[in-house]
Amino acid sequence: MVDRTLARRSGRAAGLGVAALMALLLTPPAPAWSWQEPVALETLEVTATLQKDAAQQRVQQAQRNLAQDMADVLRDEPAIQIGGGSRNAQRFYLRGIEASNLNIRIDGASQGRNLFQHRGATGGLDADLLKSVSVATLPASDQGGGALGGSILFETVDAQDLLSAGRPAGVRLKGSHSSADDAIGGAASAYGRYGDAGLLVHVSGVNAEDYRSGAGNEVQGSAGRDRDYFAKFSLLDRAGHSLRLSAEKNENSGLYRWGAGDGAYDDTATLQYQISERQTQVLDYRFRRPADERVDLRLSLFHNEQSLDNTDANSLTETEGYGGDLRNTARFHLGATGHELTLGVDLYQEEGRYRTAGSRRGGDNQAEVVGLYVQERMKLGPLQLAAGLRYDDYSTDFGAVTVDGDEFSPSAGAELALGLGVTLFAGYGEAVRSSGIIPVQWLASATDTPTFNQRAGKDSFGKGFKAETSQRYEGGLRFEHGGLLRPDDGFEASLTLFETEIEDLIVQIGGSRGAPVTGFYNDDAIEVRGWELRLAWQLRDFRTSLAYSRARAEDAEGQLIGASVGNRRAATTGDRLLWDSFWQVRPAFAVGYTLDALGGLDKDAIDRSGYVLHHLQADWQTALDGLSVQLAVRNLLDRRYSEQTSVGSDSTAVYEPGRDVRLALIYRY
Template identity: 25%
Template structure:
């Protein structure tokens, strides 16, 4: 539904009023980059410096609910060094410091999201309505980041009954309705949860929506973007004692629609629509055991995931499926006030299958890992961290040949606290990723395999220097980094012969830049700001907005946000801005990609602890733009897929 001129006028007036009110306070905020956690409801975005787990950015459910984020792009837009491109939801890809999510370790409730169906579509499908928090670890992972964390790790955690039960409640229910104007979207959620026994809780949660094609800025329709997604979450938590916790979770999602063959391209002659079906499911069993001894803090988990997609025309049907299962076990030993050590192992199996009328092709990969990470504090001001991962990759390729690679990846970090206001660190980390199953849709067309000769696994090395300053509520974090990915594994298929080739890229991929976050909290105001500069190169040439499974280039990015809480009325007002500068550093022959600035506002009211009403306006100035991270020029044509224009969203929820 196209927003009327009258509604737009009211929106712009309200937005400018809020913007002026926010700037008049001369304050800037975000939680300090320490382990301190503020109690304010405004504290929904946290940068936490954990010596074992790298500098981590956490987005909590409060932030997602306040802004009425409906997808990964909208949820992560406040993190300056994270970019999500792709246009419509089914095509979104996450880039952390320019590195694509295929080179990150991504988990949902501990289940690895390793399925790779089609490089023209998004790999991650997560219902933000069900999320409790998102953790983003930027930069090459350390020993605890899991296998294949070349560019870092992203962890999604869903809610459980304890997050929804009111004080004193044994059973409850949640009903939520929402409406969005841009695509005439209607949706709702229904949840049942309870704690029938002191040691047992359960949650059953379902979410559905229906929308038409959305409109880009200015009102132009974007074809084949309608959808009817459905998702569900089931979770049981058993706490037999204060020392143990057992959690069983099931995540289900379905999204069927008529879409373009290549979801992240615009309307082009070689990009016809077809009927697509998508479904995913994951199951996770997690156990923690932390008795009254410093030697045991045990964590273990097993998982299984399955993702399927089909594309059907009047003459043919193709199907792709990715399955994974695995687990990990680790133990953290507290060796006293000066140091601690975590040791563990993990094992994962990934299988991809492509199905066409000509038959079924498949590949199966196995990853075995051992890891340890330690923290040593020789003096109160000093912190030394070091560890390593050993990974062994085995791949049975489409021709039943075995490909093996293994590597030991070390890491080290030194931190120093100059005084209560200033601290700094320097770190170096390495991660490794061997050959893994190729994308399932392309695999189904393979007719032969070129001989593999001395194929190496990919290694990533990241060097970082970070400085943190804290002065009376003001926190400034600055990180300078340099990442080099060597022996990048490339998989290509000759469209004429059908011969698939695996090889190492001739040149290195390089990502270097700086990320700055400034934060300040004062009274009922929280204001946060960030800046990111990233330079991406393949060899000595700029990477540009290449259609690549490894990374992409971006213009400089600025993020800015203001929260203002009217405590006496239980009302929270939010303003968020993203400014992406023009991408000029592109390969020869490519056009430059324009920059853009996007501004959103939101307000929520909680008249009581059971009721919540929200309104948000995304892209309030109805900007027509293509998100960086989306292919801009394709086969000589500049006809990309545009992002949604102005969208007014209304939500209402009630807890029984």
């Protein structure tokens, strides 16, 4: 059934506070395929409520489109561009910054560094397990370490989220097919609750052939097999205590290109059988003392293993990471001001190894960071202020040489409600990281005596070797209003300007085609500037949103950076327009439509064509209790195109899938 809370209340929203009003206006209807949870309004930071609503909206969008992997989950987020084509070559960019420079976590577990050419777990999670996907762009000191360009946080569901009202246990069975890659998928979930405790067990798998691009060409080396196994115990809100324990194993395997997976396409290239795997265990404990808002404690511990096994080449690259975060958020009042003060400590240690022909190549490569942070958020009437400071103590092995140091990174922000639903906001933050964008396989192949900052022609030549740092700026305004066109509608608009500068990116010398890595250097600075415009309007069971985004990545000489040059750094794309609409026609039937348009780009060394794509979605709850049918059609008009974030030109880059008709049967009890 549709949640009509927004539609009924928005006409009375003028009498509410700004935070409550924004939460009401942005809460989307809950279609049958989504899991919705109440929006907490007690936070002092209005932005936090907006981010939480957007996090749930991304999951609903992914489920409407029958997302097949993590790239699919993020594909319709206006700030993110996906490139690469096939699974093993996919890269994604957040506001022009490549994912290697982001803090990416699943249930708090950091996903670590690239294994070979790409991050090991970019595609590694069943989208049906997601509760929320948070894209954090506004800087804050309590968002974790190493987030040079921002953070992307995935949160999985609990058993309690899936249970039907009044039932102590349930099951969910799913069978699916997609036409572009002739993929067959299946999933089974069982979940139950006893008192405050819940248990969820899930298994899923997909077998896919080489997908067909627009105009009917098969993309060699894009077939694969996915398997996901997940279990989660959740004890929620027992005398203020909550405990979550989860374990997951995700595996992808197939015949893929090696090394040049996202380079110029070659349908005669040799394919090698590769297996990528992620295993993650997470403990999440929270305690909120009843009647005392000064105690809101959270402890998160995790263990994460990733591996890439090229069985044909007899090589294995793997990482093992441990980490944790302990924080307390105290909420209190001092006179007329309200405060939300967070104090915490986090740590992360990762060890990477590379073996070829059965023997270890190079030594184990370790990276470690310990961070202390404080984040204050204060509210005084219509004004909200934020200030934070993070201290990082870091060390990273570069061959036989260990580079260590420490750094303070401040952050600050402000929001001012001007009245009539208008809010101004601004933020600034810094970040530091010492491990670079170098894949583990190359890092482990370094010689014992590498050189540092000896790359001729770079600004860093002959200077001291440094950790990477970034400075992020963001600012703009929001407008929210109930009863704009109809007494029971809701409207929200925002305009955001942003700028990110990354300095001293750590890059290697050598490593290509099995050659040893002989040195490291700090690359020249890059800058990404842009803006985003977002509009959303909702009337009862209908919601439509429009987003326009632009991001321009420039090198130190002011030249635009394209995907072919900005490998693992940044990439410029054309302007993007994304229009999405959803209508719950009846309680048992819903439809959706998405327009995705990317402008062409012809400037400096970049010359890439744009595209216009149309996607359709439908959901039907059948007369048989618990059985639903979902349909999603991606690239309805079978457009032949390649993403501008894929390496190459219009004629050489890997083409994306053509028309893809996805059908799923889902049974819930």
